[in-house]
Amino acid sequence: MMNIRSIQLADYRSVKELFEEVLSEEVCEQTLVAFGRQLGWDSDLVIVAEADNDIVGVIIGTIDNNKGYYYRIVIAKAYQEQEVDKQLISALKQRFDQKKVSKIYVTADETNEPIFPLFESLGFAATDFIKSFKKLSIVAG
Template sequence: MVEFRKMTINDYEQAFALWERTPGMNLQSLNNTRVGIKSVIDRNSNFCFVAEEQGIIIATILGATDGRKGYFYHVAVAENYQRQQIGKKLILRVLEEFK
């Protein structure tokens, strides 16, 4: 069963591995070091989520806002889990938090 929860820095290694194997992921768009991602999570903790199954991260989204606009970064779903609405659920969750 897929579970959705807020992302923490403890998810970094699994998340980064997912991003590396996701075609088209622009890993130059942010500082993707552990420190850089921690900074994003710390400033936007209500907008960063993962989906996991049996403790394995299968999808991520980093949401951020400047107070006027919302942004999505690192929206990724593992290949075996695509076309199951997981990415859509993550996006809708962030949009709800943006409100």
């Protein structure tokens, strides 16, 4: 049974370990910085997937200039075929809708590229993938 919920302070170490398992070292470092910033601003936009008391997925969203951005989705290797990513994307979309963002984008880098087809299957168009996200506050500080 998958539990999709807001991140809690106690999850930090598990989330960090998940990043280290799945992401390259460079991307992991960038993601940890952005993750820390977003936790400080609005932890509502960081959602975890939990199975058997383990964190098996994380999605990090951010809002910049009233636009919502899917920044990073990380799913444990053992759970990558179980549609955890869809559940996290959907949960974050609800949060964006609640916060009444004007538009929702997906940040486009080599780490997110493999999941573009998933976003497309959920109704996102090519124009919703933003390559110039390096200026986002979550990334640039």
